[in-house]
Amino acid sequence: MSETKQVKQFEAEVSQLLKLMIHSVYSNKEIFLRELISNASDAIDRLRFAALEDEELFEGDTDLKIRVTYDADAKTITIADNGIGMSRDEVTENIGTIAKSGTREFIEALSGDEKNDAMLIGQFGVGFYSAFMVADNVELRTRRAGLDASEGVRWESKGEGEYVIEPIEKPNRGTEITIHLTEDDAELAEGSTLRHIVRKYSDHISFPIEMPAEGEDEEGEEEGEKFETVNQASALWVRPRSEISDEEYQEFYKHVAHDFEDPLTWTHSKVEGRLKFNMLFYVPGRRPFDMNTNYEGKRHGIKLYVKRVFIMDDAEMFMPRYLRFVRGVVDSDDLTLNLSREFLQENRIVAAMRKTAIKRVLDMLEELAEDGEESKKYQQFWNAFGPVLKEGVVEDNKNRDRVAKLLRFATTHDDEPAQTTSLAEYVERMQDGQDKIYYVTAETFAAAKNSPHLEVFRDKGVEVLLLHDAVDEWVTSHLAEFDGHELQSVAIGELDLDFDKKDEEGDEEDEAEKKDETPEELEGLIAKMKDALGERVQDVRVSKRLTSSPACLVAGEGGVSANLDRILKKAGEFSPGFAPVLELNPTHPIIAKLTGETDNDSFGDWTQVLYDQAILSEGGKPEDPATFVKRMNKLMVDLMG
Numbered sequence: 001m002s003e004t005k006q007v008k009q010f011e012a013e014v015s016q017l018l019k020l021m022i023h024s025v026y027s028n029k030e031i032f033l034r035e036l037i038s039n040a041s042d043a044i045d046r047l048r049f050a051a052l053e054d055e056e057l058f059e060g061d062t063d064l065k066i067r068v069t070y071d072a073d074a075k076t077i078t079i080a081d082n083g084i085g086m087s088r089d090e091v092t093e094n095i096g097t098i099a100k101s102g103t104r105e106f107i108e109a110l111s112g113d114e115k116n117d118a119m120l121i122g123q124f125g126v127g128f129y130s131a132f133m134v135a136d137n138v139e140l141r142t143r144r145a146g147l148d149a150s151e152g153v154r155w156e157s158k159g160e161g162e163y164v165i166e167p168i169e170k171p172n173r174g175t176e177i178t179i180h181l182t183e184d185d186a187e188l189a190e191g192s193t194l195r196h197i198v199r200k201y202s203d204h205i206s207f208p209i210e211m212p213a214e215g216e217d218e219e220g221e222e223e224g225e226k227f228e229t230v231n232q233a234s235a236l237w238v239r240p241r242s243e244i245s246d247e248e249y250q251e252f253y254k255h256v257a258h259d260f261e262d263p264l265t266w267t268h269s270k271v272e273g274r275l276k277f278n279m280l281f282y283v284p285g286r287r288p289f290d291m292n293t294n295y296e297g298k299r300h301g302i303k304l305y306v307k308r309v310f311i312m313d314d315a316e317m318f319m320p321r322y323l324r325f326v327r328g329v330v331d332s333d334d335l336t337l338n339l340s341r342e343f344l345q346e347n348r349i350v351a352a353m354r355k356t357a358i359k360r361v362l363d364m365l366e367e368l369a370e371d372g373e374e375s376k377k378y379q380q381f382w383n384a385f386g387p388v389l390k391e392g393v394v395e396d397n398k399n400r401d402r403v404a405k406l407l408r409f410a411t412t413h414d415d416e417p418a419q420t421t422s423l424a425e426y427v428e429r430m431q432d433g434q435d436k437i438y439y440v441t442a443e444t445f446a447a448a449k450n451s452p453h454l455e456v457f458r459d460k461g462v463e464v465l466l467l468h469d470a471v472d473e474w475v476t477s478h479l480a481e482f483d484g485h486e487l488q489s490v491a492i493g494e495l496d497l498d499f500d501k502k503d504e505e506g507d508e509e510d511e512a513e514k515k516d517e518t519p520e521e522l523e524g525l526i527a528k529m530k531d532a533l534g535e536r537v538q539d540v541r542v543s544k545r546l547t548s549s550p551a552c553l554v555a556g557e558g559g560v561s562a563n564l565d566r567i568l569k570k571a572g573e574f575s576p577g578f579a580p581v582l583e584l585n586p587t588h589p590i591i592a593k594l595t596g597e598t599d600n601d602s603f604g605d606w607t608q609v610l611y612d613q614a615i616l617s618e619g620g621k622p623e624d625p626a627t628f629v630k631r632m633n634k635l636m637v638d639l640m641g
C-alpha cells in the first residue's frame with residue numbers, strides 16, 4: 001500500500017474535460033452543487049445498502065445527512081456527507097479517470113468552439129468535475145466506512161493536469177469536498193444564494209441537506225453552529241403526484257439518470273392492491289452519447305428501493321430489454337431487504353411489478369404519441385429510441401399489438417428518411433381493394449427508396465414502407481399482420497397488385513389470368529436464361545414489379561430476402577440462404593434485344609450481367625465483382641462496334 005503523498009497525472013481524457021470545465025461558458029454554473037449533492041446522496045444510499053449486511057459500517061452514526069457549509073472570507077463551499085466514503089484506490093479510480101461510457105465519443109465530439117462545447121457538456125454530464133466550473137482548487141477528504149480512521153484520504157487538484165493524493169486521519173466516515181471559488185464565482189459563498197440553489201435543484205434528495213441556520217433566527221447567538229434542513233428530505237416518489245411540480249420531477253430525473261438535460265416525459269404511480277409499490281419512470285430527451293454501451297442501461301437504468309431503502313442500480317429485471325432507455329425508480333413495500341439479483345430474476349412479486357411497469361411505460365408512450373403538441377415530442381422520442389422500441393415486436397408477444405401501434409416508418413408517401421408514418425396511417429391511406437401492407441428492407445434508406453422492387457408500386461401509387469434498420473428484418477418476421485392486414489415484403493414471392501380487377505371480376509378469373517402470364521415468345525428466352533444461370537437461381541419469370549429496370553431478384557415464396565441473407569452472413573449467423581428468382585421486365589429494350597440474341601457467349605454474358613446488376617441495385621455485391629466488370633466492359637466494347 002502506498003501510504004505517502006503522491007502527485008499524479010490525470011488521464012488524458014480527464015485533463016481535456018477539466019480544461020473544458022475551467023474555461024467553461026456553460027451558462028448554468030450553479031449546477032455543480034446539484035452534482036456534488038447527487039453524488040453525496042448516492043454515497044449514503046450505498047452505505048445504507050451495505051449496512052443491511054454489516055451494521056458495523058454505520059460506526060454508531062445512523063443520522064444520515066448531507067451538509068453544505070461555506071466561508072465567505074475564504075471563498076469556499078464545503079459539501080460533506082456521511083455516506084460510504086472512498087478508499088485510496090477508489091479515489092484514484094473514480095476521481096482520476098472517467099469510467100463513464102461515451103467519454104471517448106464525447107471528447108471526439110468537442111470542436112474547440114466554446115459555445116458548442118458548452119452545449120455538449122450539458123448533454124454528456126460531467127458529475128464531480130463540474131466543480132471546476134466555479135473552482136480554482138478542489139479538495140476532497142474521504143474515508144471508506146468500516147476502515148480505520150488512519151485510512152482517510154486527501155485529494156486535491158487545481159484541475160491542471162495533476163492531482164495530489166495523501167493519507168490523512170479522518171475520524172468520521174464519508175466524504176467532504178471543499179470548493180475554492182474563483183474570483184468570478186466568489187459570490188456563491190453566501191447563505192441565501194446557496195439555500196436557493198439547494199432548494200432549486202436538490203429539494204427532492206431523500207436525505208436531509210443541512211445548512212447553518214441563519215436569517216430567520218434573529219436572536220441566533222449561536223449562528224453558524226446550529227444547522228437546519230433546507231430540503232424536503234423525503235423520497236419524492238412516495239409523495240402524492242399533486243404535490244410535486246414539474247421542476248421537481250425534472251430535477252429528480254437529472255439525479256437518477258445522471259443526465260444534465262430535462263426528460264421528455266414521465267409517469268408516476270402508486271400501486272396499492274395486493275402488492276404495494278411506487279414507480280416513477282422517465283423517458284430521456286435524447287439518446288446517450290454512445291448508443292451501444294450506455295444504452296444497455298449500465299449503471300443508470302432503474303433504481304430499486306425497498307421501503308425507501310436503496311437496493312440497487314440497474315434493476316434490469318423490472319424492464320424488458322426493448323424498454324432499456326427508461327430511467328427511474330421502483331420502490332416495493334413487499335420485497336424483503338436482503339435480496340440478491342439472482343433471487344429477483346426469479347421472483348413472483350418482481351414479475352407482477354414488471355408487468356405493471358411495462359404497462360405504465362407503454363401507456364406513457366401512447367399518450368405521447370397522441371396528436372397535438374405532444375406528438376412532436378413523440379417524434380423526438382422515436383428518433384432517439386425507435387430502433388430499440390422496435391425490438392419489442394420481437395421480444396414481447398403479449399404487447400406486440402401495442403408496440404406495433406407505436407412504430408413509425410419512412411414510406412414512399414413522402415420519400416423522406418424521417419420515420420414518421422404509423423401503421424394505422426398507412427392503413428388509412430391504402431388503396432381500394434388493397435389488403436396488404438407492403439414494405440421493402442435494405443441496408444440504407446437510399447437503397448430502400450431506389451429499390452427496383454418498388455417500381456410498379458410507385459407506378460400505381462401504392463405506398464410502401466421503406467425499412468433500413470438492421471432490426472427491421474426481425475420486426476417484419478414477427479409482425480405477421482396489423483389491424484387484419486398482412487405485412488408483405490415487395491421482394492418476396494409473386495406479386496399481384498390488380499386490386500381493382502379483383503374487385504370487379506372476382507378471385508377465380510383472376511387466378512386463371514395469372515396462370516396464363518408468360519407470353520409464348522418469352523418462354524424460350526426464359527428457358528435459355530435458366531440454363532445460363534444454373535444454380536444461381538431458383539427460377540426465372542416475367543415480373544409484375546418492374547416498370548423501368550430490366551430485371552430484379554426476389555426471394556421465392558417462404559424464402560428469406562436478400563437483405564436478411566446479407567445481415568445474417570455478416571453477423572456470422574446461419575442463413576437458410578437466398579434462393580433467388582430472377583424477374584424480367586419484358587418491356588425493357590435489353591430483354592427485347594436478348595430475345596433475338598443468337599450468339600450463345602454474348603447471351604450468357606448479358607444474362608450474368610443482368611443478374612449481377614439486379615444484386616447491385618438492391619444494395620448487394622456481386623459474388624465476383626471483377627468478372628462482372630470484365631463482362632460489362634466486353635459488352636460495352638461490343639456495343640461501341
Ligand SMILES: Nc1ncnc2c1ncn2[C@@H]1O[C@H](COP(=O)(O)OP(=O)(O)OP(=O)(O)O)[C@@H](O)[C@H]1O
Pocket residue numbers: 039040043081083084085086094095100125126127128129174175258259
Ligand atoms: N461523495 C461521494 N462519496 C463517495 N463516492 C463518491 C462521491 N462522489 C463521487 N464518488 C465516486 O466517484 C465516482 C465518479 O463520480 P462522478 O460524479 O464523476 O460520476 P458519476 O456520478 O459516476 O456519473 P455522472 O458523471 O454520470 O454523474 C462515483 O461513481 C462514485 O463512485
